[in-house]
Amino acid sequence: MAFVSVALLIGVAGYISLNTSQKALQESIGENSVSLATGTLNNIDGAIYNRIEEFQIYSEDSEVQEVTKESNDEFEKLDDIQGYIAQKDKEWTSVPKETVTAFMQKLASNEPAKELKRRLKFYEEKYGYRVFGEVFVTNKYGVNVAQTGKTTDYSQADEQWWQMTKKSGLYVADVEYDKSANVYSTDIGIRIDDENGNFIGVIKAVLNIESVIDIIKKAKKASIYETTELKLFDKKGRMIFDTAKELEAFKGTLDKGIFEKITKSSGYLLKAGESGEGEELFAYAHSKRYRDYEPLGWVLAIEYETKEIFASVAELKNIMLIVFLTLTIVAILIGLSVSRTISKPVQKLRNAALGVGKGELDTKIEVESKDEVGELANSFNKMTGHLKETVDNLNREIDERRRTEKALRESENKYRTLLKNIPQKIFYKDSNSVYVLCNESYAKDLKLKPVQVKGKTDYDFYPKDLADKYAADDKRIMQADKSEMMEEKYIKKGQEYIVQTCKSPVKDEHGNVIGVFGVFWDITDRKKAEQSLEKLNKDLESTIQELSRSNRELHEFAYIAAHDLKAPLRAIGTLADWLLTDYSDKFDQQGKERVNLLVSRVKRIDKLIDSILWYSEVGHNMQENEEMDLNELLSEVIYKIEPPENIEITIENELPTIICGKRPIAQVFQNLISNAVRYMDKPEGQIKVSCSEENGFWKFGVSDNGPGIEEKYFEKIFKIFQTLLPRDEVEATGIGLSLAKKIVELYGGRIWVESKLERGSTFYFTLPKEEVEVKNGRHKANIAC
């Protein structure tokens, strides 16, 4: 682009210079033309005046002078000069043109005429053409005295040229076409003066201006420019000769506009061409004054078509154009190549730089060349690389920060939302216990907006003593720099509540305590509940204590009762026995029987009392649990029972070792087994003790082949004092099974019976392993049922 513009510049400069040179050329050509015109005109002038001069000289010729004077004298003698002239003239003109009268002939044959003819011939021969058309001399009255040929009329005095000649001494008429002579000529009038300078006559010569034309033609020929046209025109602007319109010369006038312009003696101008021709350079020169004579008043103009004269310039222009185009092309080419090597890369660089400026830091320039441009590209790439890194880092940091910010904002929002919505009351007071902020929930309590709470103190919201307490708490906490959790009174809307408050000291970054932060929530309900619970517990405890006490009392009572009952019982028994012993002779058989019955009943009561006592004792005197190898226990129990010989008691499988109270469990087994023994109705009694593990329970079984039990009694038998057989038949208290049941159930187990009438019964009871499990792993291995 730059190169193109440079080329353009060059072009423009060239054009300007061309124009200038054109102008200069123009000027020079113009000047030259002017000179040419001037010169040519001078020639013309010279040519014409030379002729004129000759005749001027001839006018001074004695012959001419003589004849003229003669004529003048003749005429002066006349009376009516004018009349004579007129008459003669009339005669002259009435004769046909071709006719030459004697009169005329005489005029044409006198000496001057001959001389004139001779001169004419001389010139004709010299120059090859009839330089003069005719020449004649008039006297001072204007009538011909000598002539080379017939003139148009006799008197010339009335003609303007004669008068002009007379006046000015020389008169050059306008160029006219002489049909008769077929020449372009101009009449030249020369005054004849005598030696004294008196006007005596006029010579008129019709100058064939062919020489002038020749000159003009020569000038044209001589011109190097083809389009050169010379124009000669008179002072009126009438065309005398136009090389351009040779045949039409002497016709036409110069364009008025131009004519007006050519006022200087010489000069040139540019004018539009006539009849469609291009612009023309119009150089002109006015004829100069020739010696004493008035200038001819002719103007010679040389026209060149500027096209032509400036052809060289035009050519130059063309060359210039071509050069310029070439230059432009070259410039373009160079430019292209430069652009390829420099400006493209530079462009790339610029683009890249722009890109980088925009933020696209990934822009990289392909380094094609190894030169400075390449280096530049390299450095640029490096720079971009660094920039990108930096930007990436920055971006990462910004992202990080944004993320942190976002997280912070989110968390802030969360906290704000939390703070806003949390039902707990939250506040923050400064070191003077003035509220700095609080959350919605607290503000609501105070029937304010959080912003309204700011700046207030507890004294604004609570009665003095409560506010004092709060303030004291705050102070204490801030001084001790220790958080405290406390339960305290709180007043909301006039009502008293209990709240749980946690106050913490707030520290600034230097560790100075600047305020206290508090959270509290209503625990009135909870407190109430707690209180009720406490009360309940107390009640419960006291109830328990009551219960325990009453239980104890009961137990003691049972104990005492039992003993107190037993004493008289024993007395009865003993006394009855003594009666028998001491007064046996007084009793008959029936009497003795009755006393025996008395004793047996006494025994029964005793047993009953014992049973009741045991029953009431169970659960109280449970004894401490100890590890019991049930196999051993059972041996003891069986031993105590002393089964009769026909009853065999076997332990079917190994019993586990459990932790339990010895007496209660022993009691259970004892009751079951002794029942089995007591009720045995078969001659060969078999009682089997077994154990199994079921669903986390030890299941023990005592089975016999006794009488069996009817299903409808399965439940009944466990009731206290229930026996299935009349008491007289079997000494049973009816308490054994219920006692066993009580014990088993106390351990968390179950007791039941499975039986078939006549076949036998099996009493099962379970003990939950949890309760009785031997925790010591060592012993678990023993449990192999």
Add this chain to the structure above:
Amino acid sequence: MVDTKPILLVEDDHVDAMMVKRALRDLKVTNPLVHSKNGKEALEYLRDENNKQPCVILLDLNMPETNGVEFLRALKADESLKLTPVVVLTVSTEERDVIESFNLSVAGYIIKPVDYKKFVEAIRTVALYWTLSELPY
């Protein structure tokens, strides 16, 4: 037992006391029997220097006023009395009573059977034992 030393019976129940007396008579035990109706009386007797110190005390636990245990305690607190052998004779099968009694250094613990005959057997064993055994004084 030394024939002359009395047996101190601390028993509140009339019939029970009769039983002991009769049993001793049936067993032809010649030691005189001193019967205190309650612990207080018994202690008074024991503390009275004019009285003969018993060779053995048969003690019932279940008594009004000073019950058996209290008596035992008082007895064992008394330096001059504490060595006297005491055989508890009671209806209570309570293990805790047994333990407590032996804690208080009783020499034996007999549960009174309801059956008189069995009672006599028990007394006989006690008598036999204490005939054999040496006394601390």
